Structures are given as structure tokens and as C-alpha cells.
Amino acid sequence: MKKSILLLALLLLSINAFATETKLMVRAKAKDAKFVGSSIGGAHVIVRNTLNGEILAEGNTTGSTGNTNLIMKSAHERYTQLSDENTAGFLAVVDIEEPTLVRVEVLSPVHKKNARIQASTELWLIPGKDILGDGIILEIPGFVVDILKPNTHQYIALESIPQSGLPIEAHIVMMCGCPIEAEGIWDSNLMEVKAIVKKDGETIGEVQLTNPTQNTFKGAMTVSEAGYYQITVYAYNPQTGNTGVDMVNYVVRE
Template sequence: MVRAKAKDAKFIGSSIGGAHIIVRNTLNGHILAEGETTGSTGNTDLIMRSPHERYTQLSDNDTAGFLAVVDIDEPTFVQIEVISPINKRNAQIHASTQIWLIPGKDILGDGIVLEIPGFIIDILEPNTHQYIPLETVITSGINIKANIVMMCGCPIQKDGLWDSNLMEVRAVVQKDGEAYTDVLLDNPGQNIFEGNLAVKESGYYQIMVYAYNSKTGNTGVDKINYVVRD
């Protein structure tokens, strides 16, 4: 059993598209098993709210994982690779570990758990390569909106279990390839972060939104380009 678990959050499963798992023979690179984690993100109370003693199992029968059935006839040293989340390339983390597999000796329960740090960020406004007339934004500015979730898809909000008050979310703006300004984004509702960018000139703009939690070390980035024209 192989599982991917978001740092400071839950397991990565079907709700976010899963994590891609590869079990590879380290000697010759041959892939012994490959597939995606499926299932639920797990029991929130058990994973996030309960103290964990040694040998505490965090997963149950519904918790996301990939059961790798490996055909070997002698002990084999393998590399286990995780690419997660598989459907969000801008947020993908590659993690790996190595272990001896022994014929007939199953590794079940929680199994091999690889930690996936970070946030998934999607900039919603403005749109990629959007052309924006200067006259429409010179007084009102441009609304910057991003959707941010944990790597398992778990929700972020003020005073929630994943508390946005602990996060710094900022839009760093370039104009014509040069530093322009930055905008601190607020969290008015679940997963949504917003701010307003004052714009006085036409040009080629780039917005990079980052999220940072100093308590956990989780980070995430998304980036888009758009055009303000006369």
C-alpha cells in the first residue's frame, strides 16, 4: 500500500484527482507497478485533531491509496515515486523513497506514506492572456482573485481548521518585464483570496500569486500574463 499525504493536511485521493504512484526496480529501472491513489481524504478528526501515539493507524478502508501488486521471486530494492496532484501541473510535487520488498511479505495498513508539501493555487482573475482596455480599469483597478486549497483539496478559510490567518498570500506584479508592485490578498470566503491592483498605464503585465505559511513551511505559486491596452 502506497499513500500520498498533504503536509499539515489529509490524504490525496479521488476528490483532487489522485496522486500517481510508480514502483520501480532500482537495479534496472523496470516499473513493477503503477497507478493512481483513489479513495477519500480520510478521517479528519483522527488525522488532524487527535494525538497520535506510536503505531496509530491514520487510514481506514476508505482512505485513498494505491495497492501495488508486485511480482518478485527474491528480495528486491525498489524506488517508490509519487507525483501529486496528478491533475495540477503548476502545483505538482515529486517525492520518492526506497525500500526492500520481500516476496510474500505484505506492507499494508497505512503502508508507505509520502508527504506532499505545499498549496494548490489557481488564479481566477484576470484570465491568462486577457486583453483589458485601459479605460475600463484606470479608475476601478483590476480585481485579482485566486483559489487556494491544501494539496489534498482541503478547504482554507479564516479561523477554519486550515486557517488563512496563518498564511501570507500576495500577488507580485511585473509590467513589461520590470517589477511593478505587489498586492496583499484577503480571504473573504472559503478558498478565495482577493485584492485590487491599481493600473494607470497600458503594457504587458504578469501576476505571480504566492501563499506562505510560516508555521508549517507550506508554499505555493501560480502565475499568469495579461495585457492592458489603450
């Protein structure tokens, strides 16, 4: 028995002796924006062996969203590195014995379930041949949309709704958390933001939302009847194709 255990231990040691540490930098970058980092909770990264699904490395991207001038305002020539030592990323360190085809999966932003996008790619890792610098960059399209008013399952008295209408308010940012405002780098004037309103399961209209302050979009809807209501707020930029959605249900009572 002891001999068998010893042989097994020697076998495992011999296998590990041939494995080579290999590093892979993985980054998530919002479409038409910057890198997904600590300020929005990061992107979750999984590196798998495509042959058997084994997870070789897993973790979240951490760091800053990157250099705005370099990423958003400068022309990029071939081999231009967009990241620096502070830019958000996840350094996967794996031990492999031979060239291995891996799948890199990213869930981003990891803490925003209604906005979370999964992106993936595959590549060969060669033992000891690190992929650093910008590394592998996965693009994350969309907007993070959070409806602030009305609240989920809020009961609202019909008589309490002002003549100007029931306030609708949403907070919208890029997928990296970058700010949206009129005439800004991420210009709200290029976006269409509307609330689709349903009552008792039937669509009854749309409300245009405007952007009076950074990241905030507001509007108001006329309400004349009690019922079960649902609001779906969407954001759409036809120039980039970015989209985002959030939904909320509430009750208007007599």
C-alpha cells in the same frame, strides 16, 4: 525450432513459478493536511526496481481524504493507523522472486501541473511479505494555487478598469483539496498571500490578497498604463513551511 520454443516456454514458466505475489500500499499525504484522493484526482504512483529501472507497478491513488478528527485533531501514539478501508491509496501488487530494493515515486496532485510535487523513497520488498495498513506514506508539501482573475492572455482595456483597481482573485486549497478559511482547520489567518506584479518585465509592486470566503483570496491593483503584465500569486505559511505559486500573463491596452 519447435523444440527451442518449447524449452523457452518451459523456462519462462519455471521463472514465474518462483515469483511470489507481494502487496505494497502507497499513500500520498498533504503536509499539515490529509490524504490525496479521488476528490482532487489522486496522486500518480510508480514502483520501480532500483537495479534496472523496471516499472513493477503503476497507478493512481483513489479513495477519500480520510478521517479529519483522527488525522488533524487527535494525538497520535506509536502504531496509530491514520487510514481506514476508505482512505485514498494505491495498492501495488508485484511478483518478485527475491528481496528487491524498489523506488516508490509519487506525483501529486497528478492533474494540477503548476502545483504537482514529486516525492520518492526506497525500501526493500520481501517476497510474500505484504506492507498494508497505512503502508508507505509520502508527504506532499505545498498549496494548490489557481489564479482566477485576470485570465491568461486576457486583453483588458485601460478605460474599463475601475477606480478601485484591477481585480485579482485566486483559489487556494491544501494539496489534498482541503479547504482554507479564516479560523478554520486550515486557517487563512496564518498565511501570507500576495500578488507580485510585473509590467513589461519589470516588477512594479505587490498586492496583499485577503480571504473573504472559503478558498478565495482577493485584492486589487491600480493600473495607469497600458503594457504587458504578469501576476505571480504566492501563498506561504511560515508555521508549516507550505508554499504555492501560480502565474498569469495578460495585456492592458489603450
